[in-house]
Amino acid sequence: MTKKQLTITQPDDWHLHLRDGEALNSVAPFSARQFARAIIMPNLDPPVTTVVQAVEYLDEILAAVDGTDFEPLMTLYLTDNTSPDEIIAARKSCFIKGLKLYPAGATTNSDAGVTDISNCYGALEEMQRSGLPLLVHGEVTTSDIDIFDREKLFIDRTLQPLTERFPGLKIVFEHITTKEAADFVLQSNNNIAATITPQHLLFNRNALFRGGLQPHHYCLPVLKRDLHQQALLAIIRSGSHKFFLGTDSAPHARLKKESPCGCAGIFSAHAAIEIYTSIFEQQDCLENLEAFASFNGPDFYGLPHNSKTITLIKEDWQIPDEYALGNESLVPFLAGQTMSWKISEQESQGTSETEEP
Ligand code: DOR
Ligand code: ZN
Numbered sequence: 001m002t003k004k005q006l007t008i009t010q011p012d013d014w015h016l017h018l019r020d021g022e023a024l025n026s027v028a029p030f031s032a033r034q035f036a037r038a039i040i041m042p043n044l045d046p047p048v049t050t051v052v053q054a055v056e057y058l059d060e061i062l063a064a065v066d067g068t069d070f071e072p073l074m075t076l077y078l079t080d081n082t083s084p085d086e087i088i089a090a091r092k093s094c095f096i097k098g099l100k101l102y103p104a105g106a107t108t109n110s111d112a113g114v115t116d117i118s119n120c121y122g123a124l125e126e127m128q129r130s131g132l133p134l135l136v137h138g139e140v141t142t143s144d145i146d147i148f149d150r151e152k153l154f155i156d157r158t159l160q161p162l163t164e165r166f167p168g169l170k171i172v173f174e175h176i177t178t179k180e181a182a183d184f185v186l187q188s189n190n191n192i193a194a195t196i197t198p199q200h201l202l203f204n205r206n207a208l209f210r211g212g213l214q215p216h217h218y219c220l221p222v223l224k225r226d227l228h229q230q231a232l233l234a235i236i237r238s239g240s241h242k243f244f245l246g247t248d249s250a251p252h253a254r255l256k257k258e259s260p261c262g263c264a265g266i267f268s269a270h271a272a273i274e275i276y277t278s279i280f281e282q283q284d285c286l287e288n289l290e291a292f293a294s295f296n297g298p299d300f301y302g303l304p305h306n307s308k309t310i311t312l313i314k315e316d317w318q319i320p321d322e323y324a325l326g327n328e329s330l331v332p333f334l335a336g337q338t339m340s341w342k343i344s345e346q347e348s349q350g351t352s353e354t355e356e357p
Helices: 020-034 053-066 082-091 117-130 147-165 179-187 196-200 224-236 272-282 284-300
Strands: 004-010 013-016 038-040 072-076 098-103 134-136 171-173 194-198 243-245 309-318 321-327 328-330 336-341 352-355
Touching: 004 284, 020 053, 020 194, 020 272, 020 321, 053 082, 082 117, 082 196, 117 147, 134 336, 147 171, 171 272, 179 194, 179 224, 179 352, 194 224, 194 336, 196 224, 196 272, 224 272, 224 284, 243 284, 272 284, 272 309, 309 352
Parallel strands: 013 038, 038 072, 072 098, 098 134, 134 171, 171 194, 194 243
Antiparallel strands: 004 309, 004 352, 309 336, 321 328
């Protein structure tokens, strides 16, 4: 009996929602188990808009992952009123790695988001000058626009003009879901990169309605049609260095998902690297996994590669039906399904794909 195994440089998650309070304590260890670092989204209630708030949130996260080496990379929530001075303070802090643009009304806790990008030109000017990246939730929010067209229109109306006005601004187009977004990033200069989630690689919008309404497949930007899923899969097969791992793992309690007005968000941190590994294997491009998961992100952010490695073993295990989220319960992505890759408990060195006796 031989077991296939794969050792890669320890990966990072470049887009993660950890929440705060009891929920944070429940979910943070899942990320710390596999990732060395993660970009922490600031859409708390109230949002993390200042360096002072980010320090407090950082301390809370560090307490939740006590005993591990996990390094939270903090972000600030961009608002119409974010001042250039706050950007300077963020840059000086060293632990703040970007500003997150939520168009007002786009998603969970985005009410304090940006109503008109021109209100942010002062802050963006300073970010361009100091090299602090802008992380973008790329969807227009006007109610007359079909929800499946929101990302595409955001490119035309906001992102393209933004890159022309600020050609030196580093931008991460987060959780891309469309062929148009993939093409836009491919055609842009090296200041533009993108994250891709596991759900947008694994599914298209049929998954929202298969056998009935599936709230645990609902996230924003919403899953798109098959041709867009295929475009994202083509990106990972291509091995382009402009794309990297960002789970957008976003926990909501079961009752907030299975509700008359269910929340957007898919929790995938329980098995993120295992799920990505299965996808890359299924696409016959396992050789591209390490760059996607462990190199392209730090290269874009100007950070070092991790020095540790993780080993994944080809071994079946079943994802539980639920986990705890504070006093509530949380339904994980692919609940109840069998995974074919598992992280080995033993730390390893070197990078290889081998058969283990
Ligand atoms: O599905 C999502 N959930 N998309 C987002 O943009 C936010 C996230 C959340 O915070 O729940
Ligand atoms: Zn997100």
